[in-house]
Amino acid sequence: MPHSNTIRRTPGPAGLLYPGTARRTVTVVLVQPMPSLTDLALGLVTLYLVRRLPRGGEVSRHWRAAFAWAAATALAGAAYHGVLVGIPQVNSLSWAATSIMVVVVVSYLLAASVVQVLGRRRAVVFWLLRSVGLMAYVIFAATGHASITAIMWCESLTMASVLGLWIWAWLRRHPMGRPMLVAIGVSIAAAMLRLVPGAAALAALDPDSAYHLGQIGGMVLLYHAVASTSGRSDAAARLTPAV
Numbered sequence: 001m002p003h004s005n006t007i008r009r010t011p012g013p014a015g016l017l018y019p020g021t022a023r024r025t026v027t028v029v030l031v032q033p034m035p036s037l038t039d040l041a042l043g044l045v046t047l048y049l050v051r052r053l054p055r056g057g058e059v060s061r062h063w064r065a066a067f068a069w070a071a072a073t074a075l076a077g078a079a080y081h082g083v084l085v086g087i088p089q090v091n092s093l094s095w096a097a098t099s100i101m102v103v104v105v106v107s108y109l110l111a112a113s114v115v116q117v118l119g120r121r122r123a124v125v126f127w128l129l130r131s132v133g134l135m136a137y138v139i140f141a142a143t144g145h146a147s148i149t150a151i152m153w154c155e156s157l158t159m160a161s162v163l164g165l166w167i168w169a170w171l172r173r174h175p176m177g178r179p180m181l182v183a184i185g186v187s188i189a190a191a192m193l194r195l196v197p198g199a200a201a202l203a204a205l206d207p208d209s210a211y212h213l214g215q216i217g218g219m220v221l222l223y224h225a226v227a228s229t230s231g232r233s234d235a236a237a238r239l240t241p242a243v
Contacts, residue, residue, distance in 0.1 A: 036082030038212035043074030049223040063226050066108035073101040117169045179225035190214025
């Protein structure tokens, strides 16, 4: 961890330094300040949204888990960019752990979407698809190949399922269809800022910081999409009855 130590002695009345009055000042320098601070902002905003989410019902439980894991992932990312990335002994391990948390977030997004649109008992097939992507990424991470690109490859099937569900829901006038697609679109655009070379430079930001700031907008829009169903029963918010 980058830091600097300075020893200061307290001067006496005549400029003398009294013995035993030395003070140590430790200055902590963030290794990647902008990515760390933007990830911290994303985590705090998402944590605030968790507290405001509607309560009650199985659907609500899945959405709250998705938001809570997203907040924890962003806060872990702030620690990674700020401190852990500069410690060779834990750099790779901490990044693998943080990236696996991203995969867990996507898992809960899929679970919430399936239950919201189709009902709990129709989630079996989607969870099978989810398990394939999850196990594939765990293998990538365990072999030292954890990366954003690996996440995109392993999670592409899951994200396609989430997107397809909400397109289907929107076409059938589900009340959450349009706001969910807007939120997903903003999150995809934020991901492109990280993945497309030079895209973040247009906003005078590095790719990670641009992605974090874009995801703040995506999480706020996702919250509004979920909160828009508050006051409706789980069954009324579905397109198909729970069976």
